[in-house]
Structures are given as structure tokens and as C-alpha cells.
Amino acid sequence: MTITIQRGEVVEVARGSQRRRAVPGMGLLDSLGVVWKHWRESFRQNRDFSDIHGTFTEQYPDERPNLPEAYRNMPILLFDDETGHEFCTSCFQCQRICPPQVIHMTQAKDTTTGKAVPSVAEFIIEYDACMSCGFCAEVCPFDAIKMDHHFELSTSDHASLTVHKQELNRPVSYYQSIAPTLWEEAKAGAYKKLQGNIKRRPDVIGIAPHLVDRIAARRAELAAAAAAAPPPPPTAPAAPPAAAPPAEARKLTPEEKAAKLAAIKAANTAKQSGATPAETPPAAAELSPAEAKAAKLAAIRAANTAKQAGTVPAAEVPPAPVDEKAAKLAAIRAANAAKQAGTAPAAEVPPAEPAPVDEKAAKLAAIRAANAAKKAAAEDNETERN
Amino acid sequence: MYDILDGLINSTLGFGWPSWLISLIGYVLVATLLFAVAPFQMLFFTYYERRAIARMQDRIGPNRVGPEGIFQPIADGVKMFTKEDIVPDAADKRVHLLAPIVVVAPTMFMFAVLPWGPGMVPVDLNTGLLFFFAISSISAVGLMMAGWASNNKFALLGAMRAVAQMVSYEIPAVLSLLAIVMMTGTLSVVSLINAQGGLFISTNDVAGVPDLGLGWLIFTPVGLLAFMCFFIAALAEGERTPFDIPEADSEIVAGYMTEYSGMKFGLFYLAQYILNFLLCAIAAVIFFGGWQGPGVGWLYGMAISPTNPDGSWIFNLLAGVLGVFYFLAKTYFFFFVMIWIRGAYPRLRVDQLMDFGWKFLIPLTLVNVFSAAIWVAVTSWGVADGFGLVEGWSPMLRWGVAFVTTLVLNGAAYVIVARIYNSAQAARNRFDVDELRESLALPR
Numbered sequence: 001m002t003i004t005i006q007r008g009e010v011v012e013v014a015r016g017s018q019r020r021r022a023v024p025g026m027g028l029l030d031s032l033g034v035v036w037k038h039w040r041e042s043f044r045q046n047r048d049f050s051d052i053h054g055t056f057t058e059q060y061p062d063e064r065p066n067l068p069e070a071y072r073n074m075p076i077l078l079f080d081d082e083t084g085h086e087f088c089t090s091c092f093q094c095q096r097i098c099p100p101q102v103i104h105m106t107q108a109k110d111t112t113t114g115k116a117v118p119s120v121a122e123f124i125i126e127y128d129a130c131m132s133c134g135f136c137a138e139v140c141p142f143d144a145i146k147m148d149h150h151f152e153l154s155t156s157d158h159a160s161l162t163v164h165k166q167e168l169n170r171p172v173s174y175y176q177s178i179a180p181t182l183w184e185e186a187k188a189g190a191y192k193k194l195q196g197n198i199k200r201r202p203d204v205i206g207i208a209p210h211l212v213d214r215i216a217a218r219r220a221e222l223a224a225a226a227a228a229a230p231p232p233p234p235t236a237p238a239a240p241p242a243a244a245p246p247a248e249a250r251k252l253t254p255e256e257k258a259a260k261l262a263a264i265k266a267a268n269t270a271k272q273s274g275a276t277p278a279e280t281p282p283a284a285a286e287l288s289p290a291e292a293k294a295a296k297l298a299a300i301r302a303a304n305t306a307k308q309a310g311t312v313p314a315a316e317v318p319p320a321p322v323d324e325k326a327a328k329l330a331a332i333r334a335a336n337a338a339k340q341a342g343t344a345p346a347a348e349v350p351p352a353e354p355a356p357v358d359e360k361a362a363k364l365a366a367i368r369a370a371n372a373a374k375k376a377a378a379e380d381n382e383t384e385r386n
Numbered sequence: 387m388y389d390i391l392d393g394l395i396n397s398t399l400g401f402g403w404p405s406w407l408i409s410l411i412g413y414v415l416v417a418t419l420l421f422a423v424a425p426f427q428m429l430f431f432t433y434y435e436r437r438a439i440a441r442m443q444d445r446i447g448p449n450r451v452g453p454e455g456i457f458q459p460i461a462d463g464v465k466m467f468t469k470e471d472i473v474p475d476a477a478d479k480r481v482h483l484l485a486p487i488v489v490v491a492p493t494m495f496m497f498a499v500l501p502w503g504p505g506m507v508p509v510d511l512n513t514g515l516l517f518f519f520a521i522s523s524i525s526a527v528g529l530m531m532a533g534w535a536s537n538n539k540f541a542l543l544g545a546m547r548a549v550a551q552m553v554s555y556e557i558p559a560v561l562s563l564l565a566i567v568m569m570t571g572t573l574s575v576v577s578l579i580n581a582q583g584g585l586f587i588s589t590n591d592v593a594g595v596p597d598l599g600l601g602w603l604i605f606t607p608v609g610l611l612a613f614m615c616f617f618i619a620a621l622a623e624g625e626r627t628p629f630d631i632p633e634a635d636s637e638i639v640a641g642y643m644t645e646y647s648g649m650k651f652g653l654f655y656l657a658q659y660i661l662n663f664l665l666c667a668i669a670a671v672i673f674f675g676g677w678q679g680p681g682v683g684w685l686y687g688m689a690i691s692p693t694n695p696d697g698s699w700i701f702n703l704l705a706g707v708l709g710v711f712y713f714l715a716k717t718y719f720f721f722f723v724m725i726w727i728r729g730a731y732p733r734l735r736v737d738q739l740m741d742f743g744w745k746f747l748i749p750l751t752l753v754n755v756f757s758a759a760i761w762v763a764v765t766s767w768g769v770a771d772g773f774g775l776v777e778g779w780s781p782m783l784r785w786g787v788a789f790v791t792t793l794v795l796n797g798a799a800y801v802i803v804a805r806i807y808n809s810a811q812a813a814r815n816r817f818d819v820d821e822l823r824e825s826l827a828l829p830r
């Protein structure tokens with residue numbers, strides 16, 4: 001029998017034989033027959049779904065369910081097995097798309113420059129409100145967040161359902177084991193992007209924090225690289241000995257940064273004072289001894305920093321581009337500073353006394369370097385305690 | 387029971403106690419036994435139902451508490467006992483408390499006339515059937531009390547539905563039993579069973595057939611139709627799908643039980659399952675010979691009984707075990723059928739329920755009463771009753787004529803009534819659709 005419905009589709013409906021329906025109530029018996037067949041067949045296990053009869057039940061706690069690859073329960077974060085680097089770049093895409101808004105994160109910052117780094121410092125998912133929609137995994141451009149198969153999350157402690165990065169981190173090999181073909185598809189792109197991001201992650205930022213030995217190894221590597229670089233000239237007053245023994249290696253990098261910062265600032269200031277508007281007579285002509293000293297110092301510092309900076313990523317990157325980069329950066333900064341100075345009311349910088357400015361700048365730089373060193377030391381202590 | 391105790395105490399042990407004491411001991415024993423057995427049956431039935439319905443739905447059902455989940459009902463019972471008993475503020479507290487008791491008590495009374503095996507009936511009332519069905523309708527009062535006292539619209543709706551349903555379906559149930567009572571000429575449950583000995587050709591009417599305990603009334607056309615009507619009515623009285631309208635959880639939460647919790651709710655549950663057990667049991671007793679089956683009659687012939695005080699108690703035991711086995715097997719089978727029906731059919735609407743009861747079952751059972759009259763006239767009347775025509779026929783011939791006549795009559799009645807009912811329902815559905823269209827102003 002066919003039924004035509006409004007939209008013009010035709011539905012085939014199989015009816016029982018009309019002859020049997022001549023006796024009323026036979027349809028009722030037919031339906032009893034259907035149930036009887038299900039009852040009788042249900043004593044047979046049916047695991048291959050070969051037909052609609054049989055028992056499909058899995059005895060769950062005894063038998064583990066055979067989950068399909070695309071099964072999704074709760075999101076997890078991936079990190080690379082070898083380098084320990086997390087794939088997440090803190091791009092906030094997942095946080096933005098999450099319908100119940102349960103993803104929260106803080107972007108990692110370079111401790112010395114304060115600049116954002118493509119890595120995530122803290123990442124929180126409220127599992128209790130997550131609805132397992134998988135949007136976060138779909139949207140992540142870096143394949144950093146994936147849906148896990150683990151579903152036994154019951155707990156007597158509500159707070160433990162607010163899950164932090166530490167508990168969210170899983171090695172890629174784990175994800176590969178639960179979803180091999182899915183990872184195969186995503187793998188190449190994910191690693192390519194990760195390599196690019198590692199280059200932009202200074203120090204040990206981006207390495208999964210629980211991989212303590214990996215971080216230590218990386219720090220040792222950095223220290224070794226630093227040690228291989230030529231020692232700085234002894235005249236460098238504010239910069240700590242760059243060729244520190246490996247034990248000091250951990251402190252080295254932040255201090256380096258601090259020194260670099262100070263140097264750049266000093267240089268900028270020097271330039272600024274040099275490039276102040278035309279009312280100022282040419283600086284070189286009236287250089288006081290103090291000025292000359294300060295400028296020299298700044299120059300030495302800048303040189304040192306440049307050298308050191310060049311040796312830092314020596315393992316992976318040829319030093320030249322970095323130097324270039326640093327130089328470029330300095331140039332840009334200088335230009336900015338000049339602009340600023342140009343637009344600022346001239347009265348602010350008394351043109352007749354460039355010396356105190358220089359002195360001030362040098363002093364400031366020194367203080368900043370000292371502070372940074374202290375801070376780095378404090379942080380180190382903290383991490384050690386942890 | 388009296389005979390066995392009498393034989394044991396006075397004859398075997400020679401104490402010479404008075405008969406009233408022996409009766410008292412007997413009744414106390416039986417009452418204790420029944421009060422232990424009834425909740426046990428309920429526990430078993432909940433487990434049984436869950437497992438069976440699960441299988442019909444391609445599942446396994448509860449299988450984790452104990453081997454194959456057999457202790458699941460005990461776990462549920464513990465849960466019931468430990469739950470908080472909440473009485474709504476606006477409820478009529480005393481009636482609210484009394485209602486479950488009024489519902490449970492009649493179901494326990496009904497055990498009084500239920501025969502478990504040969505000679506194993508607590509009280510052999512000569513109006514046992516009447517007692518059974520009279521008592522069963524008392525629980526409708528309890529349901530109404532529960533619905534009213536809860537002060538909850540769903541509870542009241544459920545109670546209204548329950549009472550309407552019970553009252554309507556008692557009529558076909560009793561009318562179908564009327565046909566049986568006419569055929570057997572007795573209201574006593576025990577003699578009803580005794581009448582179902584012999585072979586399946588007829589009851590004990592035909593002389594000379596061996597007593598295989600298979601003379602069940604279901605094998606006669608009158609009994610068959612009566613059984614169908616009775617069983618459908620029993621589904622309605624036991625509030626089983628497709629007549630679980632009073633507690634339709636998708637419509638009115640839990641009906642009259644909505645405001646009950648903890649053990650009070652448990653009591654309703656208990657009453658319901660015991661009622662189901664009793665309805666299955668009484669169906670087995672009336673139409674399927676109760677404990678009758680091959681071998682029981684023969685064994686019981688050699689046991690201690692009022693007619694044979696010199697029997698051996700070992701045969702009492704054997705006949706009892708076999709009889710109870712047959713009885714319970716039939717009862718459980720009927721409960722399985724109830725579950726089976728639950729697995730197959732959806733719930734009826736209230737008006738459909740009423741239509742079915744009043745327009746289909748009652749006419750059919752009335753025809754069946756007429757058939758029963760023919761049956762009785764052909765098989766047992768004679769010249770004395772003004773029916774000399776059948777006087778000269780052999781018992782086999784009389785039986786055959788009665789069988790064929792009633793079969794044709796009942797069959798024709800079933801087909802005709804069902805068709806009229808069908809077309810009436812279809813016409814009404816069309817009418818309903820038309821009305822709906824008009825009210826929505828849809829084009830034809």
C-alpha cells in the first residue's frame with residue numbers, strides 16, 4: 001500500500017495479509033507475535049548487529065565498551081611526546097565557540113619582555129558544565145584540543161570537575177591510540193604549525209609543566225648553548241657573567257633578557273636624546289665626560305646582548321636571522337621613541353642638559369636589570385619548591 | 387489442613403485435643419504462611435516482570451544483585467524502607483495514611499479462598515467466587531481515598547480514572563464468570579476445580595473418561611470466550627498495560643500514588659502486584675483447572691482427605707507439591723502473558739477504555755451467558771426440565787452438540803460484535819478528525 005503525503009513523497013507501508021484481517025483482532029495477535037519473536041531471539045547474543053533481533057547489551061563494567069574513534073566525551077589538550085611542547089597556542093578560538101562558556105585560559109607571557117607568547121599558561125575546562133559538543137575540538141586550528149574517550153568521571157568532589165591544564169594534558173601518543181585515523185589526518189598540519197610556534201616560544205615556555213626532566217634538559221641545553229658563546233667583555237657592569245657554570249644556567253636566561261632590555265632601553269634613550277628636535281644642538285659636540293661614559297656603556301651592553309641573543313637559539317636557528325631580528329627590533333623601537341619624542345612638547349626634555357637624561361637612563365636600566373635578576377631568582381626558587 | 391493436623395495430633399501422636407483447638411492452630415498456621423508468601427510473590431513478580439519485559443525489548447534486565455539479579459527486589463525493598471515518608475502539607479493526613487492500608491487489606495483477604503493445591507485452601511467458602519470479587523472491589527475505595535487525600539490534581543485524576551475503570555470492568559468480569567457458574571452450577575472455588583477433572587472433552591460430565599485433570603473449562607467455547615473477556619477485564623482491574631490509565635506516568639505522573647513515598651508507596655506497589663498475582667491465579671483456577679493436571683487427582687485419591695481419612699500423609703505431600711507446581715506454573719504463565727501484552731500494546735485513552743468495556747465486552751459476555759444456558763440445557767437437562775429432545779442421546783453426542791452450537795454462536799457473536807465495534811470506532815475517529823479540521827479551519 002502506498003500513501004502519498006503532501007510534499008509528494010511516497011511511503012510504502014507493509015500491511016499484513018488482508019485475508020487474516022477479515023477476523024477482527026488478528027492484528028492484535030500479529031503484534032503479540034512480533035513481541036514473542038523478540039523475546040525468543042533475545043536469548044541469543046547479537047554483537048554484529050546482523051539483524052534487529054538478539055540481545056545487544058554489553059555487560060559494561062565487566063566488558064569494556066568498544067568505542068568508535070569519533071566518540072567524544074570530554075576535551076583534553078595534546079602535547080608532543082618528543083619535545084614536550086603543547087600544541088595549544090592560546091588562540092582563544094575554543095573559548096569563544098564553547099556554547100556553555102566553560103573554557104578559560106591565560107596566555108603565556110615572556111617573563112622578561114612581558115610580551116605574549118603563542119603558548120598557554122593556564123587552561124581550565126569546567127567538566128561539570130561541558131556538554132561534550134566537541135565544538136572546541138572542531139574549531140581548534142592547531143589540533144591542540146581533542147575529545148577524549150574516558151567517560152568514568154564520577155566523583156564525590158565537585159571542585160575536581162574544574163580541570164586544569166595539568167590534568168588536561170595528554171601526550172599525542174595517547175590520542176593516537178584512541179583515534180589513530182583521525183590523528184593521521186591531522187598529524188602533518190599539527191606538527192608543521194607546532195614547529196612554527198616552538199620558534200616563537202622563548203626559554204621553556206610551552207613545554208608541558210609536569211615534564212620536569214624535559215624542562216630541565218631543555219634548560220641545560222640552553223645553558224650549554226650559552227656557555228658555548230664567547231664570554232662577554234669584563235667591562236660589562238650590569239650584566240651578570242654570561243659564562244656561568246651549568247648550575248647557574250637556569251638563572252641565566254631571564255637575566256640575559258633583563259640585560260637585553262636594559263641595553264635596548266639605554267640605547268633608545270641615547271638615540272632619543274640624540275634625535276631630539278632641531279632645537280637641540282648636535283649631541284656629540286657638547287658631550288660631557290659623563291655622557292660619553294654612559295653612551296659607551298650602553299653601546300657595550302647592546303653589543304653584549306646582541307652577541308648573547310645570537311647564541312641563545314643556536315641549536316636550531318642560525319644566529320644571523322636572530323641578530324638581524326634584534327637589530328630590526330631595536331631600530332623599530334628607536335624610531336618609535338624618536339617619533340614619540342618628536343611629538344612630545346619640547347619643554348619636557350630640556351635640550352641644554354642631555355647629560356642627566358643619559359645618566360638617568362643608565363641608572364634606570366641598571367635598576368631594572370637588577371630587579372629582573374631578583375625576580376628571576378625568586379621565580380626559580382618557587383619552581384624549585386614546587 | 388484440618389484433616390492433616392487431626393490425623394497428626396490425635397491419631398499419630400494420640401493427644402486427643404478438641405477440634406476447635408486443632409482448627410485454631412490450622413488457621414493460625416495458614417494465615418502466617420500466607421502473610422509470608424504474599425509479599426514473597428510480589429517480590430518475585432517485580433523481578434519476573436522486569437526480566438521478561440527486558441527480554442521483549444532486546445535487553446537483559448536487572449542481573450547484577452545476586453546470581454542473575456535474583457536479589458534485586460530485596461535491594462529495592464531495602465530502598466523503599468529507608469526512603470523518607472513525605473506527607474503533603476495540604477493533605478488530609480488521616481485519610482492519606484489509611485488509604486494504602488485500605489488498598490492492601492482486601493488483597494490479603496482474597497487469599498482466603500484461593501486454593502493452592504488439592505485440599506490446600508484456607509477457607510472453602512461455598513460462595514468463594516463471589517467473596518473474591520466482592521472483596522477485590524473494596525480496594526477501589528482505597529484508591530479514591532488516596533487520590534482525594536493527596537490534594538493533588540494528578541492524584542485525583544488518577545483515582546477517578548481508577549475507580550471508573552474498576553467499576554466498568556467489574557461488569558464484564560463478573561458476567562463472564564456468570565457463564566462459568568452456570569455451567570458448573572457452583573460458586574465454590576474448590577468445587578469449581580473439582581469440576582475440571584477428567585479429560586479435555588467436557589468437564590466431568592461424560593462418564594467413563596480417565597481423570598487426567600485436564601477437563602479445563604478453557605477447552606469449551608463458552609469457557610474460551612469467558613476467559614478472553616475475563617482476562618481483558620482482569621488487565622483493567624489490575625491496572626496493567628494497555629489499561630494502566632490510572633497511573634499513566636506520561637500523563638498524570640503516577641496517578642493516585644503521586645503524593646506517596648517510601649513504604650506507603652511500597653504498599654500500593656505491593657497491593658498492585660499481589661492483585662495481579664491473584665487475578666492470574668483466579669484465571670488459572672477458573673479456566674485452567676487450578677491445581678488440576680495429570681497425576682494430581684490420582685495421588686490425592688490415596689491421601690488423607692475428608693472422604694478418605696485412612697490415606698497416607700506422604701500422598702498428601704506428593705499431591706500437594708504437584709498441585710502447587712501446576713497451579714503456580716499456570717499463574718506465572720498468565721503473568722507472563724500480562725507482561726507480553728505490556729510489551730506489545732500501547733495505552734488506551736480513557737474514552738476508548740470505556741467504549742471497549744461497555745460496547746464490546748459486555749455484549750459479548752451477555753451472548754456468552756446465553757451460550758452457557760444452551761450448554762447446560764443440552765448437556766444436563768432432560769424430560770424433567772421440559773427438554774425431552776436430548777433425553778435419548780448418549781452423553782458423547784450431547785456434549786458434541788453443545789460444543790458445536792456454542793462454538794458457532796460464540797464465534798459469530800465475536801465476529802459481529804467486533805466488526806460493529808470496529809466500524810463504530812472508525813466512524814467516530816472520522817468524526818473526530820472532521821471536528822478537528824473544522825475547529826482549526828483547515829481545508830478538507
Ligand code: SF4
Binds near residue numbers: 102
Ligand atoms: S566540548 Fe563543547 S562544551 Fe565542552 S568544552 Fe568543548 S566546546 Fe565547550
Ligand code: SF4
Binds near residue numbers: 092094139143
Ligand atoms: S586549544 Fe586550540 S583553539 Fe583553544 S586556544 Fe588552544 S590552540 Fe586555540
